[in-house]
Amino acid sequence: MDNRLVLYNTLTRKKENFEPLNPPFVGMYVCGPTVYSDVHLGNCRTFVSFDLIFRYLTHLGYKVRYVRNITDAGHLEGDNDEGDDKFAKKAKLEQLEPMEIVQKYTLGFHEVLRLFNTLPPSIEPTATGHISEQIAMVQKILEEGYAYEVNGTVYFDVEKYVKEYDYTILTNRKLDDLLNNTRELNGQDEKRGRLDFALWIKAKPEHIMRWPSPWGVGFPGWHIECSAMSRKYLGDQFDIHGGGMDLAATHHTNEIAQSQACNHTQPAKYWMHTNMLTVNGTRMSKSAGNGFLPHELFSGSHPLLNRGYSPMAVRFFMLQAHYRSTLDFSNEALEAADKGYKRLMNAMALLPKLKATGKKAESNIEALKQRCYAAMDDDFNSPVLIAELFEAVRVVNSVYDGKLAIDPTSLENLQTLMCHFVHDVLGLLDDNTGSDDFEKLMEVVIRLRNEAKQNKDYTTSDRIREGLSAIGIQLKDSKEGTLWNKI
Ligand SMILES: [Zn+2]
Numbered sequence: 001m002d003n004r005l006v007l008y009n010t011l012t013r014k015k016e017n018f019e020p021l022n023p024p025f026v027g028m029y030v031c032g033p034t035v036y037s038d039v040h041l042g043n044c045r046t047f048v049s050f051d052l053i054f055r056y057l058t059h060l061g062y063k064v065r066y067v068r069n070i071t072d073a074g075h076l077e078g079d080n081d082e083g084d085d086k087f088a089k090k091a092k093l094e095q096l097e098p099m100e101i102v103q104k105y106t107l108g109f110h111e112v113l114r115l116f117n118t119l120p121p122s123i124e125p126t127a128t129g130h131i132s133e134q135i136a137m138v139q140k141i142l143e144e145g146y147a148y149e150v151n152g153t154v155y156f157d158v159e160k161y162v163k164e165y166d167y168t169i170l171t172n173r174k175l176d177d178l179l180n181n182t183r184e185l186n187g188q189d190e191k192r193g194r195l196d197f198a199l200w201i202k203a204k205p206e207h208i209m210r211w212p213s214p215w216g217v218g219f220p221g222w223h224i225e226c227s228a229m230s231r232k233y234l235g236d237q238f239d240i241h242g243g244g245m246d247l248a249a250t251h252h253t254n255e256i257a258q259s260q261a262c263n264h265t266q267p268a269k270y271w272m273h274t275n276m277l278t279v280n281g282t283r284m285s286k287s288a289g290n291g292f293l294p295h296e297l298f299s300g301s302h303p304l305l306n307r308g309y310s311p312m313a314v315r316f317f318m319l320q321a322h323y324r325s326t327l328d329f330s331n332e333a334l335e336a337a338d339k340g341y342k343r344l345m346n347a348m349a350l351l352p353k354l355k356a357t358g359k360k361a362e363s364n365i366e367a368l369k370q371r372c373y374a375a376m377d378d379d380f381n382s383p384v385l386i387a388e389l390f391e392a393v394r395v396v397n398s399v400y401d402g403k404l405a406i407d408p409t410s411l412e413n414l415q416t417l418m419c420h421f422v423h424d425v426l427g428l429l430d431d432n433t434g435s436d437d438f439e440k441l442m443e444v445v446i447r448l449r450n451e452a453k454q455n456k457d458y459t460t461s462d463r464i465r466e467g468l469s470a471i472g473i474q475l476k477d478s479k480e481g482t483l484w485n486k487i
Pocket of ligand 1: 031
C-alpha cells in the first residue's frame with residue numbers, strides 16, 4: 001500500500017493526501033451514461049480517466065469497489081425537471097419500446113468501452129432496477145423535513161436546506177448568483193422555491209416508464225438514483241465520487257444535498273471531476289457540428305478527420321493530457337499521438353528480446369521507477385508518467401542496438417516496470433499494428449490493391465478492401481495516398 005498518493009478534491013479545491021475511510025478498501029462511485037443515444041467522446045474521456053484511477057488504485061494494492069451506474073429512467077431533457085423524457089422521445093423516434101432503446105445503447109456503450117480497454121466496474125446498477133431504494137430515500141428525506149409533496153410530485157426543499165447546510169459547497173458559487181440564473185416561478189409552478197428540484201415526478205398519462213409509489217404513479221427524478229445506489233452499494237459515506245465536470249453544478253450539488261438530508265453526512269470524502277474535450281480549440285458539441293462519435297474517430301469517416309485512429313491510439317492520446325486539463329482534438333495532435341503510441345508499442349515488442357550484458361547498468365532503472373510512481377502519486381499525472389516511459393523507451397532501444405549495457409537485475413526491473421505502467425496502469429495494449437513488419441506488410445497489400453484498381457480490376461481491389469475490413473482494418477484514399485487504420 002502506498003501512502004504518498006495525493007489527489008485533487010473538488011470539494012476543498014486543493015490537493016489532499018489520499019486516506020481511505022476503511023483501508024485497504026476503497027469505494028468509488030462514478031456517474032455513468034444516460035443510455036438514450038450513442039456515447040459521445042467526451043463521456044469516453046471521463047470513463048477512460050476513471051479507468052486509469054481505478055487501475056492505479058488497484059495496482060497500489062487497494063481493494064476497490066467501483067460502482068458506475070446506467071441511467072435508464074428519469075432523465076428529462078432539461079436539468080431543472082423540464083422537457084420530455086429522453087427515453088420516451090427517442091423511443092417514439094425509433095419506434096421502439098423505451099427499454100429497447102436502453103438495451104440498444106447500453107450494448108453500444110459497453111462495446112465502445114471494450115474497444116478502449118477499460119475494465120468493467122465492480123457493480124453497474126441501473127435506475128430502473130433500484131426504484132424501491134429511490135422511493136425509500138425520498139420517504140426518508142420527507143420524514144426529515146427536507147422535501148414536500150404537491151399533487152403526486154415530491155420536491156427537495158432547497159430553501160429549508162440552505163438554512164442549515166451549505167448547498168453550494170461543491171462549486172463554491174454564491175447562492176444569490178445561482179438564484180439570479182434560475183427562472184422566476186410563476187402561478188403555474190408547483191415548486192415553492194426556485195432552486196427546489198424533483199425527487200419523484202408524477203407521470204402524465206402518456207408517460208410509459210412509470211412505477212407505483214406512496215405519492216401515486218410516477219418516476220424518479222434524475223439526481224436521486226445516484227444517491228440511492230451509492231448508498232446501497234458503498235454506504236452512507238464512501239471515498240471517491242467522480243464524473244464529468246459538467247455534472248458538478250447541478251447533479252452532484254443535488255446529490256450532496258439529498259445524502260446530507262437523508263443520512264446526515266456528506267456522501268463522499270473526495271470529489272473528482274474530469275475536464276472536457278475541445279476540437280481545434282472550441283468546445284466539442286453536437287450543435288457546433290464538431291462533436292464526433294467514437295466510431296467516426298476509429299474509421300476516419302468524420303469530415304474533420306484526415307484518417308481514422310485505432311482505439312488504443314486514441315486512448316494513448318487521451319492519457320497524454322491530465323484528466324483535469326482540457327484535451328484538444330486536431331488531426332496534428334492525433335497524428336503525433338499515434339506516432340508516440342506506436343513508438344511505445346515497438347519498445348514493448350522489443351522488451352522480451354533484450355539481452356543482459358552482465359555489466360552494471362548504465363542507466364538507473366530504480367530512479368526511473370520512482371519517478372513513474374511519483375508522477376501517478378501526484379493526482380494521477382499520466383502525461384508526466386508517459387514522458388518518463390519514453391525515457392524507458394530510449395533505454396530499451398539503446399540496449400537493443402547494443403549501445404547501452406544492462407545487468408540482469410536492471411533488465412528484469414525495466415521489463416516489470418514497463419509491463420506494470422504500460423499495460424496495468426495505462427491500460428494500453430498492442431493493437432498489432434505498431435511493428436515495422438506490419439507497416440511493411442500493409443504497404444505491400446495497399447500497393448497490390450491500388451494496382452488492381454488502376455487496372456480496373458475492381459473485383460480484386462474490392463476483395464482486398466473487404467478482406468481487410470473483416471479483420472478490422474479500414475482503408476481511406478486521400479491526396480497523400482491510401483491510409484489505413486485498425487479498429
Ligand atoms: Zn450521478
